[in-house]
Amino acid sequence: xxxxxxxxxxxxxxxxxxxxxxxxxxxxxxxxxxxxxxxxxxxxxxxxxxxxxxxxxxxxxxxxxxxxxxxxxxxxxxxxxxxxxxxxxxxxxxxxxxxxxxxxxxxxxxxxxxxxxxxxxxxxxxxxxxxxxxxxxxxxxxxxxxxxxxxxxxxxxxxxxxxxxxxxxxxxxxxxxxxxxxxxxxxxxxxxxxxxxxxxxxxxxxxxxxxxxxxxxxxxxxxxxx
Amino acid sequence: xxxxxxxxxxxxxxxxxxxxxxxxxxxxxxxxxxxxxxxxxxxxxxxxxxxxxxxxxxxxxxxxxxxxxxxxxxxxxxxxxxxxxxxxxxxxxxxxxxxxxxxxxxxxxxxxxxxxxxxxxxxxxxxxxxxxxxxxxxxxxxxxxxxxxxxxxxxxxxxxxxxxxxxxxxxxxxxxxxxxxxxxxxxxxxxxxxxxxxxxxxxxxxxxxxxxxxxxxxxxxxxxxx
Numbered sequence: 001x002x003x004x005x006x007x008x009x010x011x012x013x014x015x016x017x018x019x020x021x022x023x024x025x026x027x028x029x030x031x032x033x034x035x036x037x038x039x040x041x042x043x044x045x046x047x048x049x050x051x052x053x054x055x056x057x058x059x060x061x062x063x064x065x066x067x068x069x070x071x072x073x074x075x076x077x078x079x080x081x082x083x084x085x086x087x088x089x090x091x092x093x094x095x096x097x098x099x100x101x102x103x104x105x106x107x108x109x110x111x112x113x114x115x116x117x118x119x120x121x122x123x124x125x126x127x128x129x130x131x132x133x134x135x136x137x138x139x140x141x142x143x144x145x146x147x148x149x150x151x152x153x154x155x156x157x158x159x160x161x162x163x164x165x166x167x168x169x170x171x172x173x174x175x176x177x178x179x180x181x182x183x184x185x186x187x188x189x190x191x192x193x194x195x196x197x198x199x200x201x202x203x204x205x206x207x208x209x210x211x212x213x214x215x216x217x218x219x220x221x222x223x224x225x226x
Numbered sequence: 227x228x229x230x231x232x233x234x235x236x237x238x239x240x241x242x243x244x245x246x247x248x249x250x251x252x253x254x255x256x257x258x259x260x261x262x263x264x265x266x267x268x269x270x271x272x273x274x275x276x277x278x279x280x281x282x283x284x285x286x287x288x289x290x291x292x293x294x295x296x297x298x299x300x301x302x303x304x305x306x307x308x309x310x311x312x313x314x315x316x317x318x319x320x321x322x323x324x325x326x327x328x329x330x331x332x333x334x335x336x337x338x339x340x341x342x343x344x345x346x347x348x349x350x351x352x353x354x355x356x357x358x359x360x361x362x363x364x365x366x367x368x369x370x371x372x373x374x375x376x377x378x379x380x381x382x383x384x385x386x387x388x389x390x391x392x393x394x395x396x397x398x399x400x401x402x403x404x405x406x407x408x409x410x411x412x413x414x415x416x417x418x419x420x421x422x423x424x425x426x427x428x429x430x431x432x433x434x435x436x437x438x439x440x441x442x443x444x445x446x447x448x449x450x451x452x
Contacts, residue, residue: 195433
């Protein structure tokens with residue numbers, strides 16, 4: 001859901017390249033199909049199609065939410081029955097852009113991911129992928145540089161999400177604790193956007209001090225075996 | 227101020243090693259002097275002494291605040307006249323530890339650093355050094371791994387703080403935008419503490435995607451020239 005936006009599209013490209021069948025959801029089936037065509041342009045053998053959100057969610061085994069925060073609540077509320085007990089990976093950072101500055105929006109439930117869990121009590125919601133740069137995701141020829149910190153209260157959904165993240169070359173997944181920690185991930189996006197602006201850069205995050213370091217042989221091998 | 231705690235002590239050790247004269251402040255002059263002795267044990271040629279907070283602040287050119295958040299408001303309020311228009315580097319993360327979990331405490335002013343600026347309107351407050359691991363700071367024989375993201379509204383104070391941070395071997399300083407961004411830095415400490423717990427690690431942060439990369443020859447040389 002929201003795969004027509006830059007972050008969703010970038011993740012679709014990387015997961016299509018990893019061999020996953022992708023259904024891009026949008027409110028508009030035309031925009032969804034346009035996004036699917038962009039994925040095929042990057043990954044010619046991609047199994048990818050565009051559908052309205054409802055059909056995309058029904059087709060998916062794991063639901064990635066990359067909609068703008070303005071549509072987050074109502075979109076998830078409407079799609080609750082279709083989502084059911086699926087794994088929902090919430091990638092949304094609730095941000096406001098005002099006068100050249102960006103800031104985090106307060107969310108009554110604590111975070112976008114916690115809002116998703118409140119709206120979808122049967123689903124297993126995890127928060128992840130906030131800090132991978134969208135334009136870097138699109139550049140398939142370059143391995144990505146970045147750690148994906150995953151927060152959630154459902155161990156199996158978290159492990160599944162971490163395994164998924166590590167299918168992106170160069171990415172290391174880390175367990176960042178309970179879903180209550182998702183707010184700190186979402187809001188840290190503001191810092192990365194400020195750094196992008198100050199340094200005209202496309203930043204991402206690495207956590208140092210955890211072995212094995214990224215780029216160590218074990219991780220590359222692990223990714224390929226999957 | 228607060229140099230008797232692990233983070234303050236670690237920073238004192240690194241800055242003493244860089245050749246700075248350090249005055250460690252505490253409510254108790256005895257504890258301040260004990261902390262100064264610990265710095266001398268690590269850095270035999272250190273210029274370091276321990277004093278009550280008021281005297282430490284008066285002696286200092288730059289005031290680093292590493293007190294527990296519980297004492298943050300009252301300590302700064304009491305020392306306002308002594309601090310005057312000095313540079314104040316706020317390192318405090320407002321955290322609560324409950325039932326094995328850690329969470330960020332809401333601060334009426336937005337963040338600890340914004341609280342400091344509200345209490346010290348004449349001072350130039352910057353937020354920095356939240357993500358350097360205290361025990362790694364103490365291990366002088368090992369270069370540190372970590373970026374220091376600095377937030378503040380006073381360009382000169384920010385540049386001064388960034389230069390200071392890069393005197394710690396292995397550290398790169400980055401301009402993280404206005405003081406309003408300090409909350410996201412402070413609260414991200416929760417994620418690092420969760421990772422430390424999950425991986426039995428001492429984590430820190432690197433931002434990728436900004437040149438020059440850390441460890442590039444220019445940076446090491448720069449640090450030594452200062």
